[in-house]
Amino acid sequence: MKARPEFPLSVFYDGSCRVCSREIDHYRNLEHGGKLIFVDISAPDFEPALYGRSRREFMVQMHVRDAGGRYFLGVDSFPAIWEALPGPGYHRLAKLIRLPGIHLLATLGYRLFARLRVYLPRRRDCGQGHCDIGHSR
Numbered sequence: 818m819k820a821r822p823e824f825p826l827s828v829f830y831d832g833s834c835r836v837c838s839r840e841i842d843h844y845r846n847l848e849h850g851g852k853l854i855f856v857d858i859s860a861p862d863f864e865p866a867l868y869g870r871s872r873r874e875f876m877v878q879m880h881v882r883d884a885g886g887r888y889f890l891g892v893d894s895f896p897a898i899w900e901a902l903p904g905p906g907y908h909r910l911a912k913l914i915r916l917p918g919i920h921l922l923a924t925l926g927y928r929l930f931a932r933l934r935v936y937l938p939r940r941r942d943c944g945q946g947h948c949d950i951g952h953s954r
Contacts, residue, residue: 822883824852829880832857852901892927
């Protein structure tokens with residue numbers, strides 16, 4: 818677990834993933850202070866090399882990059898995002914998920930989701946029922 822993030826945060830998400838997109842839409846609707854910048858890694862014009870990472874690295878787990886250039890990966894990306902959201906509820910959730918036992922369980926759950934998400938239904942606008950997300954793992 819890392820120190821608190823410096824805002825704004827770049828939130829890298831898979832826009833072809835229906836579940837991922839719904840969650841990001843929820844965050845987008847809540848945060849209006851410019852603390853979160855959303856980057857769709859499934860977009861044709863996304864250039865992972867600009868961030869020193871490969872497309873595959875971005876697809877394997879969630880990435881959040883803070884203003885200082887630090888990355889928060891996987892389950893650690895969520896408390897970083899939640900700290901940017903208004904109200905005390907998400908801030909409490911961020912503190913809770915950082916507790917050692919809870920963090921371990923959340924990490925295990927996230928890893929399972931990350932492996933299974935390639936089998937989840939894709940967004941309908943991906944054509945042919947699926948999007949190219951770099952399945953080679």
